[in-house]
Amino acid sequence: QVQLQESGPGRVKPSETLSLTCTVSDGSMSFYYWSWIRQSPGKGLEWIGIYYKESTNYNPSLRSRVTISVETSRNQFSLRLSSVTAADTAVYYCARGGNLDRWGQGTPVTVTA
Amino acid sequence: QSVLTQPPSASGTPGQSVTISCSGGASNIGSRTVNWYQQFPGTAPKLLIYGNNQRPSGVPDRFSGSKSGSSASLAISGLQSEDEADYHCAAWDDSLNGWVFGGGTRLTVL
Numbered sequence: 497q498v499q500l501q502e503s504g505p506g507r508v509k510p511s512e513t514l515s516l517t518c519t520v521s522d523g524s525m526s527f528y529y530w531s532w533i534r535q536s537p538g539k540g541l542e543w544i545g546i547y548y549k550e551s552t553n554y555n556p557s558l559r560s561r562v563t564i565s566v567e568t569s570r571n572q573f574s575l576r577l578s579s580v581t582a583a584d585t586a587v588y589y590c591a592r593g594g595n596l597d598r599w600g601q602g603t604p605v606t607v608t609a
Numbered sequence: 610q611s612v613l614t615q616p617p618s619a620s621g622t623p624g625q626s627v628t629i630s631c632s633g634g635a636s637n638i639g640s641r642t643v644n645w646y647q648q649f650p651g652t653a654p655k656l657l658i659y660g661n662n663q664r665p666s667g668v669p670d671r672f673s674g675s676k677s678g679s680s681a682s683l684a685i686s687g688l689q690s691e692d693e694a695d696y697h698c699a700a701w702d703d704s705l706n707g708w709v710f711g712g713g714t715r716l717t718v719l
Contacts, residue, residue: 531708540611541654541697543708553706589653595644596699597665599653
């Protein structure tokens with residue numbers, strides 16, 4: 497069964513850029529949609545963006561600050577979120593597919609000076 | 610403020626049935642299928658229901674989903690203590706061209 501694993505720094509300073517990577521355990525990256533989703537403390541889920549076959553789309557509320565990219569050869573896809581503030585403190589998840597049928601375990605990110 | 614609306618909490622006693630609602634609009638639930646996710650504290654959401662009423666392999670048939678118009682429901686019958694979790698509804702939104710979620714419902718088994 498495919499495994500997804502997020503990685504990246506647990507703390508980021510305000511105004512800096514958050515960078516996370518999701519590593520996929522099999523070679524299925526070319527066949528699925530790949531999404532980033534976050535969950536702020538005690539709150540609901542928020543979709544950040546999606547990648548599929550060299551095309552991306554982002555949540556309009558984050559579009560000016562978000563970039564999602566894929567390295568198929570390394571079975572990885574990445575998230576970059578610039579100019580972070582405390583409001584970006586959350587657990588960040590990567591998820592697979594048109595039904596978000598597989599999720600990574602999530603990685604907590606705290607924006608703090 | 611989440612795009613889809615869920616009650617923040619629900620509860621029931623073991624053996625009872627409970628239903629969780631999810632309300633959206635024409636650009637999401639009204640024109641797309643609904644998924645439900647189960648999330649235990651400190652863990653990632655897990656797909657529970659997809660395509661309004663389909664269960665992935667391994668999900669007990671105590672869990673069922675339905676949709677009518679721009680609203681959807683998750684029903685849990687024969688409630689068990691291990692069902693105590695947060696439940697999130699989700700749907701693709703054609704205006705956003707992305708996923709929208711409900712705020713989540715915390716289910717307590719009394």
